[in-house]
Amino acid sequence: MHILITGTSSGIGHGLAQEFLARGAKVWGISRRIADDLNGEANFHHIQLDLTNHAALLQQLPAFISDTKRFDMVILNAGVLGPVKWMSEVDIVAMQQVMDTNLWSNKVLLDLLFELGKDIRQVVGMSSKASLRSTPGWGPYSLSKAALNMLMNIYAKEHTSTHFIAFAPGLVDSEIQETIWNIKATDKYPAVKRLQEARYTEDMPDSRAAASNLIRGIEKCRELESGSFADVREL
Numbered sequence: 666m667h668i669l670i671t672g673t674s675s676g677i678g679h680g681l682a683q684e685f686l687a688r689g690a691k692v693w694g695i696s697r698r699i700a701d702d703l704n705g706e707a708n709f710h711h712i713q714l715d716l717t718n719h720a721a722l723l724q725q726l727p728a729f730i731s732d733t734k735r736f737d738m739v740i741l742n743a744g745v746l747g748p749v750k751w752m753s754e755v756d757i758v759a760m761q762q763v764m765d766t767n768l769w770s771n772k773v774l775l776d777l778l779f780e781l782g783k784d785i786r787q788v789v790g791m792s793s794k795a796s797l798r799s800t801p802g803w804g805p806y807s808l809s810k811a812a813l814n815m816l817m818n819i820y821a822k823e824h825t826s827t828h829f830i831a832f833a834p835g836l837v838d839s840e841i842q843e844t845i846w847n848i849k850a851t852d853k854y855p856a857v858k859r860l861q862e863a864r865y866t867e868d869m870p871d872s873r874a875a876a877s878n879l880i881r882g883i884e885k886c887r888e889l890e891s892g893s894f895a896d897v898r899e900l
Contacts, residue, residue: 666690669736671716671774672743674698676839677791677879680872681740682709684880693730696743716743716770717762726777735784738883741771741813742791746841747805749848749857760805767809772816785827789883790817792831794896795856802854814894821892830886833896834879836860836869 668685672678673694682692682700686708694703694711703709712729714721747763748755771790778785795803796810814831821829842864848857863869882897889895 666737667693667733667735668738668740669693669695669730669778670740670742671695671770673703673711674700675872676742676841677834677837677872677875678740678742679703680837680874680876681742681879683873684876690737691733693733693736695726716774717765719770719773722770722773723777726774727781730778730781730783733783735786736778737786738789739775739778739785739787740789740791740883741774742789743770744791744809744841745806746844747809749802749845749854750804751801752804755805760808763805763809764812767806768812768816771813775820779824785824787828787830787883787887788817788820789886790814790829790831792817792833792894794833796831796833797894800854800856803856817894818892821890825891828887828891830883830889830891831894832883832886833894833898834875834882835896835898836863837875837879838864838869838871842869 668690670678670682673682674696679700682694682703685692686706691708695714697715699711744767745763748759790813792813793810795807796814799807817829817831845857845860846864882900885900886895
């Protein structure tokens with residue numbers, strides 16, 4: 666299998682890269698730094714790139730993926746939580762930064778892949794249940810993931826030979842959870858308190874432990890209509 670994953674330096678992207686490599690797949694990783702344990706893996710190809718630097722992405726990606734004509738999966742995993750504040754407290758610059766990482770960088774990447782004529786079997790936009798419901802403090806993140814869901818749905822109708830899914834991975838311990846762990850105002854943000862209580866329990870495995878189940882869920886999503894939203898906990 667040929668797999669392209671964004672955000673492989675840590676968290677879910679790192680865990681998925683580890684699991685796919687263990688299964689003998691070839692993995693192309695894009696992230697701002699390379700994970701030490703993946704460096705030197707024979708089947709791991711990595712490029713250090715900030716996906717929000719669209720000019721660099723357009724310039725450097727073609728050569729990076731020039732030796733493959735197909736990807737069995739493109740996993741759009743890189744993302745940020747953004748500020749955990751009430752929307753009235755979030756300035757537009759911060760909001761734009763979240764949208765650029767969680768939404769527009771994915772559009773630029775997908776457009777380039779299709780322009781290069783790559784045969785892409787499945788695109789997975791890593792989403793969240795937060796995209797379906799609002800909760801205090803989660804505004805920028807929820808908006809960006811809701812937009813990502815629609816992006817997957819639109820591309821599904823425009824690129825019918827590729828299967829698209831907006832995929833919620835459930836609770837996985839990651840750098841985002843580290844940020845949430847350090848938030849003190851849990852009375853103001855009820856979702857923060859719930860996530861803090863789940864951390865370091867079996868309800869929130871680390872990314873490596875979760876990877877096998879996430880891959881199973883992603884593969885099962887192929888049975889769903891292209892462009893759908895799915896939560897791994899409901900598959």
